[in-house]
Amino acid sequence: MKLERIFPGVWRLEDKILTKSLAPGKKVYGEKVIKIDGVEYRVWNPYRSKLGAAIKNGLKHWFFRRDGTVLYLGVAEGTTASHIADAMEEGVIFGVDVAPRVMPKLLKVSEDWNLILPILADANKPEEYREYIEAVGGKVDVIYEDVAHPDQTKILIKNAEEYLKPGGHAYYAVKARSIDVTKDPKVVFKEEKKKLEDAGFEVLQEIDLEPYEKDHVMFVLRWKG
Ligand SMILES: C[S@@+](CC[C@H](N)C(=O)[O-])C[C@H]1O[C@@H](n2cnc3c(N)ncnc32)[C@H](O)[C@@H]1O
Incomplete structure (x- = not known):
């Protein structure tokens, strides 16, 4: 093998x-x-993890460095975060999720994948987890966002403005149907891309996640700086 x-x-x-x-x-x-x-x-099951799907579909950029800092918005039970933790080996993944129901499993996962720090908070209110980010100097190397929320692009931009290092990177999984079920997903992706660029992101790669996820793309982004 x-x-x-x-x-x-x-x-x-x-x-x-x-x-x-x-x-x-x-x-x-x-x-x-x-x-x-x-x-x-x-x-790594690409049907269970959008980052896994992005890798299968040709992801070119990997910014999860050993000993790096990651702010993960919408960490859920830690499926994807655990693979990122495996790859990083050292560092910290601030795992934010708004749903109390995911926390028992996430806490259990974080006992073994101990780079993951579970945080019960709303990603739309970045001030809720400021104290944690302050502990690593106030900025992170990477933001990963997968929140399936109508304002998901606004949430990413808000968090980048607060916590992403100049020249830092983001992985952003966009679910077209969470933003607007009535629109053609291609139109939704184009509109969200424009919002990201207007806010100061450079789009390094846009990856269609079919056949693993329908009507989803992963944007790989570089923050201004
Ligand atoms: C598709 S799941 C994430 C799956 C996870 N990223 C993985 O690959 O293992 C979306 C998650 O976003 C969370 N979420 C939705 N709105 C949120 C918000 N405003 N702040 C934080 N988490 C949120 C949900 O509770 C849910 O756990």
Whole structure:
């Protein structure tokens, strides 16, 4: 079996994407695990994670550096965040979610994937988690957003203005139907892209997430600075 390294901490094995598990013997979402030369890897399911889908569909940019700082908006139960944590190995992922129901599972996941710091808060009110970001100097390297909310673009821009380092990066999963169910998704993506550019983001890549997610794209962005 030949492992091909595609990003720091991320490998390809035939048609599968893998991350080296930070918690051998444990699983987060029922994912498959594979042992190679005594090392345990977790198979990243692109149907369960939009970042996994983006990788399968040709993601070119990986900004999750070892020992970096990530603000993750809409972390849910930590499915995607756990793979990012595997890849980073060290650093911190501020995992924000507004839903109390996801917290018990997320807290459990964060015991083993301990880069993840669960925060129960509304991403539309960035001041709610200012104290946490202050602890790392007030700015992060990367924002990841996947919130399925009508104002999702505004939420990303607000958080970038508060907390993203100049020249920092964002991964933004856009669900067209959350923004406007009546519009052609292509029109929605074009309009959101314009809002991002007007706010000071450079769009590095726009990835259609079909067939893993219908009417979704992932924008990879660079913040002004
Ligand atoms: C599609 S799920 C995220 C899945 C997750 N990103 C993953 O890949 O593992 C969207 C999440 O956004 C959260 N959410 C929605 N509105 C939010 C808000 N205003 N602030 C924070 N989280 C929010 C929901 O509670 C839900 O858990």
